[in-house]
Amino acid sequence: MLEITGGGSTNDRPGLDLVAVLDVSGSMGGEKIAKVKTAMLFMIYKLSPIDRLSVVTFESGAKRLCPLRQITENSQKELENLINGLNASGGTNITAGLQTGLKVINDRSLSGGRSVGIMLMSDGEQNVGGDAAKVPVGNVPVHTFGFGTDQDPVVLKAIADNSIEGTFSDVQNMDNLSIAFSQCLAGLLTLVVEDLRLKVIRYEDESTIEQVIAGSYPQSKDNANGSVTVTFGGLYAKEVRKVIVDLLLPAVTQEREADVLQITYSYSFQGSPFEANPATITVRRTGKFAEQQERPEVKIEETRLRIVNVIKARKMAEKNELRNARDKLVEAQNSLGDVDDKSNPMVEMLASELQQLLKMMESQKIYEKQGRPFALSSETSHDRQRFTTRGDQEEGPRPFATPRMDKYLEQARSFNKEPSKPPPSVDEDVQEEITANPLAPVIGAINYYLQLAIKCLLAIEKIINRGL
Template structure:
C-alpha cells in the first residue's frame, strides 16, 4: 500500500492552511511481527470464530400458532497476548477551537491529546487539525516515535479558542489528510470534537455529506465524533460517525471526556478485523417460515457490523417466524432455514476473508416431550437490541414532544426485560436499569433539547447497538478498561 516518498523528518511543519497540503506524512515504521504477518495465511494472523445459533435447541411444530425465534450471528476473536503485535493506526484529530471552547474545555482537550500521544507507539501516526471560522493544519501525520511525540506535544498548546464554528471546514481538512498522505497505515480514523453548532447550521448536514462523498479515500477509514456540552449538534455528529462504523460520544463533563477518549483509543488500538459485511439468505424448507425482523444498521438482510476488537464478540440479531403447519417429521430432523455470507478484512495483513455459514435447527413433532433448552446468550443479545430499539422509538416520540408516551414506552420495556426468562442475567439487569434511568432524559422539552437529553440518548442507543462501552463496561475489552483508568488519572493530575 505504501507509495514512494521523500520525507524530511526534521521539517516539522509550521501552521499551514489550504486543504491541498497534506502529502508530507512521516514514514510508517513497521513493527517486528507486523512485517512477518504480510502474506501469511489468514488463520496464522488471527483466529476469528463465526457461527449462527437459534435461541432454542429445537422447534416444536404447531398446527395452530406461529412461533417467532430469535437467532444470532456471532463473531469472536481471541485476546491479544501482546500490545506489540497490534496494528498501526493513523489518527487525524479535528478539534473545535471556537470561542465557546475557551478555558476548561480546551484545557481538557489538550490534556486528553497529550495522553493519547503518550499512549501510542511508533507504529502509529497523528495529524492535528483545528477549526473555528476556518480550518487550520497544526501538524502533518507525525510518527509516534519519542522524537515525534515531543514535537507533537509542542504543537498542542497552539489549540487556542476563538471565533465561530466551521465544522464542515474541519471535516474537509481531516478527509484531505487521509486522502493525500503518501503512505497508508493498517488502520485509519478521523476523531472530530465539537461543542457547538456550525455557522451555517441550516445546511450543515447536506454540506457535510456532500463533502464526504466528494473526497474519495481509497482505503477504508472510521469516523468517531465527540459532542462536548449541551450546545453541540448531535444529529450531525451522529450522522458523520454512523455510516463510517464509528461512534458518537456525548461528553458532558470532565470524567466523561476521559472515558470517551479511552474507549475510542482502546478500540483503535485493538481492532483485529474490520469492513465486516453480513448477508442473510433464506433457504427453502418443508416447514413454512419467514425472516420477520432484522436488527441491523440498514434494517435489511445485507448490513455491516462495527470493527471486531481483540477479545471481542459481535452479534447480529434477527427473528425467524415459523408458521402453523401440519407437516410431520422424523424425530431429530434438521432444517437449514437460514445461511449467511460473511466478509471481513484481517487488519494485520490486509487479507479479505469471505465464507458462507449454515444455521441449522432441529425440528420435532407437537407431541415431542423433551424440554426445550434456551440459549441465554442469544436471548440476552435479542433483549440488547430490543432495548436499543425502544430507546430509538422513545427518542422519535420526544422529537415530536410526546414525552409521556416516550416515558410509557421505556417503562413497559423495562418491565418486559425484567419479566423475561433471562431477567437475572447481569447484562439484562443493566439494560433494564438503563431503560428506567433514561426516563430522566424525557422529562420535558427543556431537558430534551437544552440539557443534553437528546445527546445522551443518541450515545446510549448506539452504544447498545454497536456494543461500545462508553457507559457499559460489559462491552469493553481489556485494552479499553486499562486506558479508561489511565485517562482518568491523567485528567485528575493535570
C-alpha cells in the first residue's frame, strides 16, 4: 500500500478563484433561500484578499450576478448586499448555471498560479435546459450539493464525477447547508499541491503489476515499460490518498534481494512543477512459501474497499430489490465483526454508514428520498477519499475530514446560531495553526511515505507451481 499525505498549514497558499452557482428557482423560496444566504455569508467572511469570488444564480435561465471580485472590506459589504437580495422564482436549469460558472473560470485574464473551484447547489430536478451531466467541465473541480429531499442526486453526482476531484454532498437538513459549504471551503482554502500524479513501474523479470486500486481517479498504463500512473488532481492539507498495488512475483530458486517496484510522484504548486526522485521497493525473495502477517493498516484499507463495493448494492434498490440490497448490507455488517481493530475510526465509520443505509432502505419511498442521495454521497466520498456531507447526520465519524474541516465545522455551527458575529478569516485560521505548530510551514508541501503490502493474486505456492 502506498500512502500520500498533504503537508500542514502554510500561509503560502495560492489565491482561490471560487464561483458559487446557486439554485434560486421557485422551490427555493422561504426558509431555503434564507439558509442559502447564511451559508454564502459564512463563505464571504472566510475568504481573504488573495481570493476572488463570483456569484452565479440559475432558475429557468442563468445569470452572473458579479464577476470574480477580490475580497476586500468594501467588496465584502457589496457581496453581502448582493446575497441578501436573492429571490426565488422560475424553473430549474442546472445546465445553464453550470455553463455560466465554467465560463467565469475559463474567461479569466489573470489565472497563473491560482487555484479554482465551483460550488454548485440545487434543491430540485432539472426541468429546463439540457442534461447537466453531459456538460464537459475540463480540469475545473466542481463540487455539488443536493439540498433538501427533492434534489436530483444522480445528476449532481454525475456533474461532480466529470471533474477529477469533484465531490457530491447530500444536504437533507436545511440547517446544515452552512456546514456543508464550510467543509468544502476548508479544503479549497488549504490546497497544498495541484496536478498530483503517482507513478508505479514494475521491474522487468522481477514483478508484474496486476492492478492498481485508487478509487475513481483516472489511471493510464504504459505497457512498454510496465507502468501505471494515477492522476489525483489537488490535495488538501493533511488529506491522505491510499493506493493498493497488487504485484505478481515470479518464482525464484535461490534466496536473494529483488527490486520489485519503482515509485515516483509529481505535482505543481502555484504553477511551478515538481517531480520527486524515484523510490525503489526491495524485498527478500527466499523461494519458499511463508505465511506473512498483513499490516493492520492494509487490512483496514482492504476492509474499506470491500464495504464500499457493498454500499454500491444500492443498484439493487434502484431495481426495487430492497430485500436483496438489505441482505448485502447485513452481510457486510457481520463481516466487520471479523476485523481485529474494531475501535479503528474507519471501522466505526463503516459500521455507522451501513447502519444508516439499512434504515434508509426500510421502504422504497424512504430509499428514493433519503437512501439514494446518502449512498451516492458516500460513494463519491470513498472514491475520492475526500470528506462529503451525507444526509442530516451531524455527529459521529467523519471519514476523510481534515483538521481544518473540523475547525470550520464548529465555526459554521456558531455562525448558524449567531449570523451577526462573523467567523475568523482564513488568514486568522492559518496564523493560529502556525502559532500552534511553528515548524508546519517548513515541513514541505507534501509528506510522502511508502508502506508496502505485496499481495499476490494467487497464493505463493500456486505461483511457484505455475512456474512463473
